[in-house]
Amino acid sequence: MGTVQILPQVVLGLETSCDETAAAVVRLDPGGAVRVLSSVVASQIADHAPYGGVVPEIAARAHVESIDGVAERALAEAGLAYRDLTGVAATAGPGLVGGVMVGLSFGKAVALARGIPLVAVNHLEGHAVSARLGAEIVPYPFLLLLVSGGHCQLLEVAGVGACRRLGTTIDDAAGEAFDKIAKSLGLTYPGGPALERLAEGGDASRFPLPRMLLGRKDCDFSFSGLKTAAARLAEGLTEEADRRDLAAAVQTAIADQLAERSIRAMQNYAAAHGADQRRFVVAGGVAANQAVRVRLTAAAADKGFSFHAPPLAYCTDNAAMIALAGAERLALGLSDPLDAVARPRWPLDAAAAMAAPTHKAGRKGAKA
Numbered sequence: 001m002g003t004v005q006i007l008p009q010v011v012l013g014l015e016t017s018c019d020e021t022a023a024a025v026v027r028l029d030p031g032g033a034v035r036v037l038s039s040v041v042a043s044q045i046a047d048h049a050p051y052g053g054v055v056p057e058i059a060a061r062a063h064v065e066s067i068d069g070v071a072e073r074a075l076a077e078a079g080l081a082y083r084d085l086t087g088v089a090a091t092a093g094p095g096l097v098g099g100v101m102v103g104l105s106f107g108k109a110v111a112l113a114r115g116i117p118l119v120a121v122n123h124l125e126g127h128a129v130s131a132r133l134g135a136e137i138v139p140y141p142f143l144l145l146l147v148s149g150g151h152c153q154l155l156e157v158a159g160v161g162a163c164r165r166l167g168t169t170i171d172d173a174a175g176e177a178f179d180k181i182a183k184s185l186g187l188t189y190p191g192g193p194a195l196e197r198l199a200e201g202g203d204a205s206r207f208p209l210p211r212m213l214l215g216r217k218d219c220d221f222s223f224s225g226l227k228t229a230a231a232r233l234a235e236g237l238t239e240e241a242d243r244r245d246l247a248a249a250v251q252t253a254i255a256d257q258l259a260e261r262s263i264r265a266m267q268n269y270a271a272a273h274g275a276d277q278r279r280f281v282v283a284g285g286v287a288a289n290q291a292v293r294v295r296l297t298a299a300a301a302d303k304g305f306s307f308h309a310p311p312l313a314y315c316t317d318n319a320a321m322i323a324l325a326g327a328e329r330l331a332l333g334l335s336d337p338l339d340a341v342a343r344p345r346w347p348l349d350a351a352a353a354m355a356a357p358t359h360k361a362g363r364k365g366a367k368a
Helices: 045-051 056-078 097-114 123-133 174-184 191-199 224-235 240-270 290-302 320-331 350-355
Strands: 009-015 020-028 034-043 087-093 118-122 142-147 152-159 162-168 279-283 306-308
Touching: 009 056, 009 097, 009 320, 020 056, 020 320, 034 056, 034 123, 034 320, 045 056, 056 097, 087 097, 087 123, 087 320, 097 118, 118 123, 118 320, 123 142, 123 152, 123 279, 123 320, 142 240, 152 240, 162 240, 174 191, 174 224, 174 240, 191 240, 191 290, 224 240, 240 290, 279 290, 290 306
Parallel strands: 009 087, 087 118, 142 279, 279 306
Antiparallel strands: 009 020, 020 034, 142 152, 152 162
16 A cells, blocks of 8 residues: 655645735645745736726736736746646635636636646635744634734634634724825825825824724724724825824824724633633734734733734735645645636635624725
């Protein structure tokens, strides 16, 4: 009887859920070591900047024009060819469905042509594993704050495909609040990074802004009140110093809310997990904001949690996280049929989403 060999997974990842066409090659070794062999991102910022937000039709067309070249470049930078892959992983949702269809269809074509398995990846699961792309392997389980332009959730991540939602936004996502307030301040797209730059040196105490839901026993978020209050204040500001102070106040208010709600989740998580499992991961585009990172790092330390975040290059949308999510599934023998569908909405914890129909995620990629 022959010996079964556990081989490394070498996976091409494809990400087209919003305004970036991305491809990456990731190698997952049997021992759990992860190597990002390449990560290519073709940004569409210049295409959408005149509109102040992502236009779905423009995004989908740009994905069609770019996907083949981006994938070829990712393979070339990895020093590999399609024949060297053990699988292909493509975002199948949630996101702008026209764009999702482009990447997923390309992934299906690669899988069919090369006779390799396809993994249709939940974009949010990609963010969930993104902290495992760094030099340190973050083991399961961990508490995850997924915070981006379209999503703001706290989840207990027990393993591959095993997520339990502890809290979510009841209106807007934190990243959406950053972007919309930035637009009110007259900043360029993308708004979140522009607001962070403007906030440097600002007086965060000058403008009082609301912090919603603080002190509640649940772990939910709300940013619409903050967004409205800041937008109204921005209307009357013309001096750069005033705008800088408001930007600093907004950044601090969002960081405060994320930290307080995360502390609540840490308390719930700690009650069911030993000290050796108290790991706090923050992922998503907002995880790149340094003020937010500092605030959350302090909150984790105060509650006895280790703090983990992806390298900055893997906070925003990228294909390396999709490739890793696919590789982890393939290592468990999991794959998807070629008739897998693109999904505009796809919660990580479907049971929680159905139990709380009044909660809505921010609209990923919605035109501002």
